[in-house]
Amino acid sequence: MLEELKRKVYEANMELPRYGLVTFTWGNASAIDRETGLFVIKPSGVEYEKLRPEDMVVMDLNMKKVEGDLNPSSDTATHCELYRAFPSVGGVVHTHSCWATSWAQAGRAIPCYGTTHADYIYGEVPCLRNLTEEELKDYEANTGKLIVEYFRKGDVEAVPCALCKNHGAFAWGKDAAEAVHNSVVLEEVARMAAQCEMINPRVAPAPQCLQDKHYFRKHGANAYYGQVSH
Amino acid sequence: MLEELKRKVYEANMELPRYGLVTFTWGNASAIDRETGLFVIKPSGVEYEKLRPEDMVVMDLNMKKVEGDLNPSSDTATHCELYRAFPSVGGVVHTHSCWATSWAQAGRAIPCYGTTHADYIYGEVPCLRNLTEEELKDYEANTGKLIVEYFRKGDVEAVPCALCKNHGAFAWGKDAAEAVHNSVVLEEVARMAAQCEMINPRVAPAPQCLQDKHYFRKHGANAYYGQVSH
Amino acid sequence: MLEELKRKVYEANMELPRYGLVTFTWGNASAIDRETGLFVIKPSGVEYEKLRPEDMVVMDLNMKKVEGDLNPSSDTATHCELYRAFPSVGGVVHTHSCWATSWAQAGRAIPCYGTTHADYIYGEVPCLRNLTEEELKDYEANTGKLIVEYFRKGDVEAVPCALCKNHGAFAWGKDAAEAVHNSVVLEEVARMAAQCEMINPRVAPAPQCLQDKHYFRKHGANAYYGQVSH
Amino acid sequence: MLEELKRKVYEANMELPRYGLVTFTWGNASAIDRETGLFVIKPSGVEYEKLRPEDMVVMDLNMKKVEGDLNPSSDTATHCELYRAFPSVGGVVHTHSCWATSWAQAGRAIPCYGTTHADYIYGEVPCLRNLTEEELKDYEANTGKLIVEYFRKGDVEAVPCALCKNHGAFAWGKDAAEAVHNSVVLEEVARMAAQCEMINPRVAPAPQCLQDKHYFRKHGANAYYGQVSH
Numbered sequence: 001m002l003e004e005l006k007r008k009v010y011e012a013n014m015e016l017p018r019y020g021l022v023t024f025t026w027g028n029a030s031a032i033d034r035e036t037g038l039f040v041i042k043p044s045g046v047e048y049e050k051l052r053p054e055d056m057v058v059m060d061l062n063m064k065k066v067e068g069d070l071n072p073s074s075d076t077a078t079h080c081e082l083y084r085a086f087p088s089v090g091g092v093v094h095t096h097s098c099w100a101t102s103w104a105q106a107g108r109a110i111p112c113y114g115t116t117h118a119d120y121i122y123g124e125v126p127c128l129r130n131l132t133e134e135e136l137k138d139y140e141a142n143t144g145k146l147i148v149e150y151f152r153k154g155d156v157e158a159v160p161c162a163l164c165k166n167h168g169a170f171a172w173g174k175d176a177a178e179a180v181h182n183s184v185v186l187e188e189v190a191r192m193a194a195q196c197e198m199i200n201p202r203v204a205p206a207p208q209c210l211q212d213k214h215y216f217r218k219h220g221a222n223a224y225y226g227q228v229s230h
Numbered sequence: 231m232l233e234e235l236k237r238k239v240y241e242a243n244m245e246l247p248r249y250g251l252v253t254f255t256w257g258n259a260s261a262i263d264r265e266t267g268l269f270v271i272k273p274s275g276v277e278y279e280k281l282r283p284e285d286m287v288v289m290d291l292n293m294k295k296v297e298g299d300l301n302p303s304s305d306t307a308t309h310c311e312l313y314r315a316f317p318s319v320g321g322v323v324h325t326h327s328c329w330a331t332s333w334a335q336a337g338r339a340i341p342c343y344g345t346t347h348a349d350y351i352y353g354e355v356p357c358l359r360n361l362t363e364e365e366l367k368d369y370e371a372n373t374g375k376l377i378v379e380y381f382r383k384g385d386v387e388a389v390p391c392a393l394c395k396n397h398g399a400f401a402w403g404k405d406a407a408e409a410v411h412n413s414v415v416l417e418e419v420a421r422m423a424a425q426c427e428m429i430n431p432r433v434a435p436a437p438q439c440l441q442d443k444h445y446f447r448k449h450g451a452n453a454y455y456g457q458v459s460h
Numbered sequence: 461m462l463e464e465l466k467r468k469v470y471e472a473n474m475e476l477p478r479y480g481l482v483t484f485t486w487g488n489a490s491a492i493d494r495e496t497g498l499f500v501i502k503p504s505g506v507e508y509e510k511l512r513p514e515d516m517v518v519m520d521l522n523m524k525k526v527e528g529d530l531n532p533s534s535d536t537a538t539h540c541e542l543y544r545a546f547p548s549v550g551g552v553v554h555t556h557s558c559w560a561t562s563w564a565q566a567g568r569a570i571p572c573y574g575t576t577h578a579d580y581i582y583g584e585v586p587c588l589r590n591l592t593e594e595e596l597k598d599y600e601a602n603t604g605k606l607i608v609e610y611f612r613k614g615d616v617e618a619v620p621c622a623l624c625k626n627h628g629a630f631a632w633g634k635d636a637a638e639a640v641h642n643s644v645v646l647e648e649v650a651r652m653a654a655q656c657e658m659i660n661p662r663v664a665p666a667p668q669c670l671q672d673k674h675y676f677r678k679h680g681a682n683a684y685y686g687q688v689s690h
Numbered sequence: 691m692l693e694e695l696k697r698k699v700y701e702a703n704m705e706l707p708r709y710g711l712v713t714f715t716w717g718n719a720s721a722i723d724r725e726t727g728l729f730v731i732k733p734s735g736v737e738y739e740k741l742r743p744e745d746m747v748v749m750d751l752n753m754k755k756v757e758g759d760l761n762p763s764s765d766t767a768t769h770c771e772l773y774r775a776f777p778s779v780g781g782v783v784h785t786h787s788c789w790a791t792s793w794a795q796a797g798r799a800i801p802c803y804g805t806t807h808a809d810y811i812y813g814e815v816p817c818l819r820n821l822t823e824e825e826l827k828d829y830e831a832n833t834g835k836l837i838v839e840y841f842r843k844g845d846v847e848a849v850p851c852a853l854c855k856n857h858g859a860f861a862w863g864k865d866a867a868e869a870v871h872n873s874v875v876l877e878e879v880a881r882m883a884a885q886c887e888m889i890n891p892r893v894a895p896a897p898q899c900l901q902d903k904h905y906f907r908k909h910g911a912n913a914y915y916g917q918v919s920h
Contacts, residue, residue, distance in 0.1 A: 023648055024641070026576065045686030074677065074685045096576045102652050105573040106660035113335040114396045116256065116326045133669040139677075166574045166666035181254070188253055192332050194659050199424050200336035206396035209363040217304065217369075225304045226275030343795040344856045346716065346786045411714070418713055422792050429884050430796035436856035439823045447764065447829075455764045456735030483878055484871070486806065505916030534907065534915045556806045562882050565803040566890035593899040599907075626804045626896035654889050 001067055002040055002058055005033050009040045009091075010053040012176035016095060017048050019184050026168075027095040028073040031176035032083045034090070037061055039083055043070035074140065081144025082172060086156045091176035093183045096168040099190035103127065104163035110189060111205045113196050117189045118206060118214035120182065122158035125189070126150055130165045143167075158215070161186045231297055232270055232288055235263050239270045239321075240283040242406035246325060247278050249414050256398075257325040258303040261406035262313045264320070267291055269313055273300035304370065311374025312402060316386045321406035323413045326398040329420035333357065334393040340419060341435045343426050347419045348436060348444035350412065352388035355419070356380055360395050373397075388445070391416045461527055462500055462518060465493055469500045469551075470513040472636035476555060477508050479644050486628075487555040488533040491636035492543045494550070497521055499543055503530035534600065541604025542632060546616045551636035553643045556628040559650035563587065564623035570649060571665045573656050577649045578666060578674035579685075580642065582618035585649070586610055590625045603627075618675070621646045691757055692730055692748055695723050699730045699781075700743040702866035706785060707738050709874050716858075717785040718763040721866035722773045724780070727751055729773055733760035764830065771834025772862060776846045781866035783873045786858040789880035793817065794853040800879060801895045803886050807879045808896060808904035810872065812848035815879070816840055820855045833857075848905070851876045 012029040016022040025048070030041035040056045057068035061084050063077060073079075079092045095101075103110050103125075110125040112118055128146050135142040147162055147170060160182045161171035171182040196203055205211075218225045242259040246252040255278070260271035270286045287298035291314050293307060303309075309322045325331075333340050333355075340355040342348055358376050365372040377392055377400060390412045391401035401412040426433055435441075448455045472489040476482040485508070490501035500516045517528035521544050523537060533539075539552045555561075563570050563585075570585040572578055588606050595602040607622050607630060620642045621631035631642040656663055665671075678685045702719040706712040715738070720731035730746045747758035751774050753767060763769075769782045785791075793800050793815075800815040802808055818836050825832040837852050837860060850872045851861035861872040886893055895901075908915045 023644065043687065070687055098648070098652055099655065101574060101576060102655035103659055105652060105656035105666075106663050108660055114331060115398065116331060130667050130670060136669055136673045139673055166670055168575065184253065188328070192328055192335060194655060195329065195332035195424060196335040198428065198658065199332055200338055203336050206335075207360050209366055210360060210396055213366045213369055227273065227300055344791060345858065346791060414713065418788070422788055422795060425789065425792035425884060426795035428888065429793055430798055433796050436795075437820050439826055440820060440856055443826045443829055457733065457760055483874065503917065530917055558878070558882055559885065561804060561806060562885035562889055565882060565886040565896075566893050568890055590897055590900060596899055596903045599903055626900055628805065654885060658888065 002033055002036070002038060003053075005031055005040050006056040006058075007053045009042070009056050009176050010051065012091065012093070012180050013042045013051060014048065015177075015180045016093070016183070019180070019187075021095045021097040021183055021187060022048070023096075027093070027097075028075055028079075029091065029093045029176050029180060030073075030076075030079045031091040031179075032089075034087070038066055039079065041072050041076055041079060043068070044073050046070065075143075077138075077140035078144040078147070078170065081141060081148055082170075085148040086151070086172075088157055088174070089172045090174045091179035092170065092172045093176070093179040094168065094170050095183055095187075097183065097187040097190075099194060100163060100169040100186050101167075102194065103190050104165060104167055104169060107165050110163070110193050112211055113193050113203060114206055115210065115214040116185075116192060118211040119218050120185045121161065121189065122155070122211070122215045122219075124205075125159065125161055125163060125186065126154075127163040127165055158219075232263055232266070232268060233283075235261055235270050236286040236288075237283045239272070239286050239406050240281065242321065242323070242410045243272045243281060244278065245407075245410045246323070246413070249410070249417075251325045251327040251413055251417060252278070253326075257323070257327075258305055258309075259321065259323045259406050259410060260303075260306075260309045261321040261409075262319075264317070268296055269309065271302050271306055271309060273298070274303050276300065305373075307368075307370035308374035308377070308400070311371060311378055312400075315378040316381070316402075318387055318404070319402045320404045321409035322400065322402045323406070323409040324398065324400050325413055325417075327413065327417040327420075329424060330393060330399040330416050331397075332424065333420050334398055335396055337395050339393070340423050342441055343423050343433060344436055345440065345444040346415075346422065348441040349448050350415045351391065351419070352385070352441070352445045352449075354435075355389065355391055355393060355416065356384075357393040357395055388449075462493055462496070462498060463513075465491055465500050466516040466518075467513045469502070469516050469636050470511065472551065472553070472640045473502045473511060474508065475637075475640045476553070476643070479640070479647075481555045481557040481643055481647060482508070483556075487553070487557075488535055488539075489551065489553045489636050489640060490533075490536075490539045491551040491639075492549075494547070498526055499539065501532050501536055501539060503528070504533050506530065535603075537598075537600035538604040538607070538630065541601060541608055542630075545608040546611070546632075548617055548634070549632045550634045551639035552630065552632045553636070553639040554628065554630050555643055555647075557643065557647040557650075559654060560623060560629040560646050561627075562654065563650050564625060564627055564629060567625050570623070570653050572671055573653050573663060574666055575670065575674040576645075576652060578671040579678050580645045581621065581649065582615070582671070582675045582679075584665075585619065585621055585623060585646065586614075587623040587625055618679075692723055692726070692728060693743075695721055695730050696746040696748075697743045699732070699746050699866050700741065702781065702783070702870045703732045703741060704738065705867075705870045706783070706873070709870070709877075711785045711787040711873055711877060712738070713786075717783070717787075718765055718769075719781065719783045719866050719870060720763075720766075720769045721781040721869075722779075724777070728756055729769065731762050731766055731769060733758070734763050736760065765833075767828075767830035768834040768837070768860065771831060771838055772860075775838040776841070776862075778847055778864070779862045780864045781869035782860065782862045783866070783869040784858065784860050785873055785877075787873065787877040787880075789884060790853060790859040790876050791857075792884065793880050794855060794857055794859060797855050799853070800883050802901055803883050803893060804896055805900065805904040806875075806882065808901040809908050810875045811851065811879065812845070812901070812905045812909075814895075815849065815851055815853060815876065816844075817853040817855055848909075 032039035262269035492499035722729035
């Protein structure tokens, strides 16, 4: 079932080591089929070289496995919470990519220092708090709930990624490919923000009007970047 | 029309990801044919893997599209301003290359710390101010005008690149290939300047006489670097 | 003799330059056959491109060469001490990998700043003191004894790596492949810890409860990461 | 003439971009034939992809071109001074490799922070002063004379490299291949020293007894590293 979606999720997972976002098995991509309410995710701890499209695991939104011989990614419950809360989220990626994770370990949100950031992410990339010892008992689900809680008050489409303190990065999009794309953006933005602070420790975020200009050049009714009408 | 120039501009664009200057579609190269006054530029938002020479867009210096099925790069107006102002500029490249953009985000000009810099760029690489909210209404053209305004008082051949604050880098040259070359130089120089300040926070620019020696070893009437007579 | 083990040790050594952990001959991997009490190690100073499985040297735990035309790695005595002291150690790797060695040169233990670290290493990566001038007379054996002395009071399985001050890194595991794996983890963790301190100089280690959660998600009786039962 | 030496110098030059030490034409390797007193060097400003063994230029120690259609590297006079002064120098390499050049721009000698450094370089890598305005008139020869002056008081074999302030790196060895090898060592050592100071700004050099141990493990009468007798 969902063979086409499995193939896409497989491809998305394989992009992660290609873009240098994942070492060993430290990442996972998923995508949801909104008609059936089922999502497809990478199996847990399987090496990328050995991964095949048919190894993808099919889950429902109650965290029941619907199809697949292997265990789903240990982070499946986090993906699930995002799909349950936000109908616009069609794909989710989790990585420990080097620069994004360095910010997550540092416990800091990534300020918007330039248009590379503003083209894709409207405002700072949040760094969400540690879970409490109580919350850690249901670690992966509560990680998802923390992200959901934050974006209930925000805009999950305008800020398609978040850092989890002392952990790593999540990114999302309308499908698995866009979630991978946003993971690459996040890593590049994280790297340039760190280098920018190294070059000028007193740097301030980009002017709001420039952030607006770039974000709305690519998104919304008046977008004019690229070839397609918006 | 301009098939040979299209091929050269295509090649120049393809060099950008090869040199690691461009992720996704975050860059563009163009070149002008001074006889017809037409310039050729990459289409907007097309992936590099899918780009073909025939996709290049032909523009005139009044920003009218003369040939091409696709929209030209969203930064076309910036390229256009440079061609209008400076007859010696034959090719232009825009990138968000990592280290150059980190300096642009930091809002600092890159000092000349050594001969790698001095061999190609005479003096510091300027970091141009943010546009005002009013200027942002015609963003790309005004970015070009800002660069032009700066180099009217300077020497657009001796300093073949500039940073735009909170944005990215522009470089130019006598043709598209030289503009790419100068973009690579800029990125390398930006990286070494940042690392150099990390190693010695109180570092001063290279002595002026050393800068002169290296620049004029490669440029001008008494140049003796390479195989061709100058 | 031990042809299968030689092949595995050869493969493990070849992984080191592939993962970017080794330049020239600056690294070595070994593994032990606990039945015979013999271990197999890379020959000294042989280029990786020229290495063949049959070049591996077989040693006993008294540092006598049992088979092999070439001299064993100059670090053989360090490997030997680890095998003598810890029955659970089946493979050992030594590298001068860039970030781990930078911490070793800095003389600092690597704090646990996040879950990438906690997934594999329980607590900080120790940085062992310099040998005394007296101890340097039997340099390689005493390097091993220093590591052994430290882990007699600790847990050599929960912390599968250590830094030697002003020198480099050692990592180990149940076999050569796992020792390579842990060397890659160490390098990645070392890089992210340094970047994390650059982004936030006052950063604190990850909360202990989060470290526990991640370590025991992958290790011990209640582990649930991956496909195999623990 | 000297066809074998030309081939070796060609190979050495081609190693420079492979090891990531050279962008464009920013580097050159040479080697000398002590019997004839002639040395072979890369031509000036020729792209590496287009370089052929027969393009190498043969020079004598009075800076007269003996064979070759092309101009020799603009840095030829620096190489020449080293060959004239030190009979043990058989090959010379000049690069603007990124980390070594960052130290040169910073105007600092590279302290010996660990055994990777001590294995090849006995003590710090010197950073030589800027030339005076007068000395710049004969720039390349005086660069060589400055290096020679420094090593007249030192040991050109024990310290096979030097930085030139605000410029770049020179390395040497018994032949061109060893000079390339030492250039790679220098770049790696420069990188780890910078990162080490970033991790611990108050770091001290490695203890002298450890530096001695490692240097003499590989060099001199009692060396025991590798396969060959010393």
